[in-house]
Amino acid sequence: MRINGGRIVRGALFFCASLILFFLPFNTMAAGEYSFDVEEFESKSFEWGGYAEIKFEHIDLNTDSAFYRLNFHQDPRSTIDRYTGALQLEYSYKKGIGAFNGVLRAEAGQDDIGWSDSADVYEANLSLKPTPFVTADIGKKVFKWGKGYAWNPVGFIDRPKDPNNPEEALEGYFGAGVDLIKSFSGSLQTVALTTVVLPVWQGVNEDFGEVNNINLAAKLYMLYRDTDIDFVIFSGGSRSTRYGVDFSTNLASNFEIHGEFAYLTDLKQNYLSETGALTKRECSAKRYLLGLRYLTESDLTTIIEFYHNGAGFSESELERFYQLVADADTQLLNTGIDTLFQTAKNISNMGYGSPQVGRNYLYFKINQKDPFDILYFTPGLIAILNLDDQSYSVSPEMLYTGFTNWELRLRFTFLNGDNFTEFEEKLNENKLEFRVRYYF
């Protein structure tokens, strides 16, 4: 939900974020005798917290790519420098069996193109818990279903994650739900049923799908013989009916595997056919993911995931789109007319412009905790590979959390591939990012 506030309010939030970041000291504690005043941590009915961050990004644009041409054919440039400030507030009020929880986020940025800002309510929901077995929720809430780290094929009512930042908060949807839990002794240790009603009306969850529909989603969770298992179903008029199952288990104390499978019925999709014409198709599709997490004795964590999206575009369908943009560029150069660019932009908005729109991907993340005896220092690397066209993005990064409540992250991302491949045709050739975050 976008707050109808003025630019002044957003600017003030940005200013606050900057103030918090620059005027609070890095509070490492001096050595000395330890003490523990437990009264300081007594539960309070109202609690709040959050973080403020500033981020600097330097982007080298790939001036030969399809998405560069689409976005900058009227305003050519080769680099973008961007400064962003953000403030995220989280709060909760508890009384009796009820709790009201919320997450607010405001962001403002200035780059070579201009100023942008936003203020959003990510979450605002009332939760009632009459017994440990039952919880009822109503309001705006984030749902994150599935076991995958980078992708979640069974996340039928989730917003898609950014695989480069899968742990970042996302905006929720308005809905109402009930959660029932029951524990047992024996091989079946836990059973939990989560049901959610998610309406889509004018002004409510409009970006979820077709309006004027009430949608239902349910998740049945079981912990059976040390394995997490979920069965998921979604039904409603806003999106097609879909079914899913996922699992996660530890094969050893340092080795976890997980997987998801989803079957989506009656998907409607626009794609570029062999003739180059925009064509509609309706089909069923399978999406699945298999992944593992492995930790070595030296604290090196590896996450690998294979993701198949049966509803994605094939390599040739993507190539046709990139060819269309190349033709639009030629048309503009030769005739000064940009009608093909307008067509390509419309098609881009129908799905070709979304992230990871192909069919088969490999995700690889590796990080080393506390190398060279440097506590709280975590260098790592994230790679995403499109297995169909062999293009990829690679992001080495360094994270430092040694100052209490501060997080510093330096990341460099570069993309590569042959012409007319997914990552080669993205807007960026590479990006350098430095982010400082302060939690309060």
Next chain:
Amino acid sequence: MIYGKVLSKPSKVFFNFLVQMTLIMLLVIPAAALDGNEILLQVDRNLQPESYEMYRKLINIEPAGSKKEYVLYTVKKGQDKMVALFLSPASEKGRATLRLGDNMWLYIPSVGKPLRITSLQSVVGGVFNNSDILRIDYSAEYNAAMIEETADKFILDCKAKTATVAYDRLTMVVDKETMVPLTIECYAASGMLIKTLYYKELKDFGDGLRRPSVLETDSPLYKGYKSVMLYAKINKKDLADEVFTLNYLPRVDELR
């Protein structure tokens, strides 16, 4: 007395001797008669009630002396169910870890769903790993054999029951008087010493619970680093089994 009417005088003397000796044996030798597993069970019960809540502060101390502190609210039920919720610092607040036997999960509010973690990882960095932070009963994970007994100590050799336990073997020194551990050396299957735990500063937590209030650890793998755990407010608490489920993790704070 009944025997006075039916036994002769020498028999009475002999019977009295037998009774007195039996009483002396019962009073003086009970601890010595315990085997390793029974001692381990007593250690567990003396360290914590079966079902309880408590507050802990974890302090990681670097060689240069700088510290990083975490405060956790913890609830435990039975031998192997435990939840720990981070209350501080702000960057970790709301994170919760769940342990059910060999299974461990970490819930991060921004991630929104619990992720499986392993016992050897550490959610706080430093020398304590997840199995130290989510410490269930020692007797749930180890079989113990007594390898030495001195005037005031038992020394136990504890062998992990399964390969999924974080430390393959423990050498535990138990104080005879209080029946709580003094030191525990933790070894990998290869025989390598991973860390040493030092239980210190006995404190009366009320309700008959008298146990160490400080746990220190160091490790040859983290030379110069030290981690400390301070215990407070250990109270018996009745908890539903459903508290120890993934769906409950976002609501653990409501137990306080």
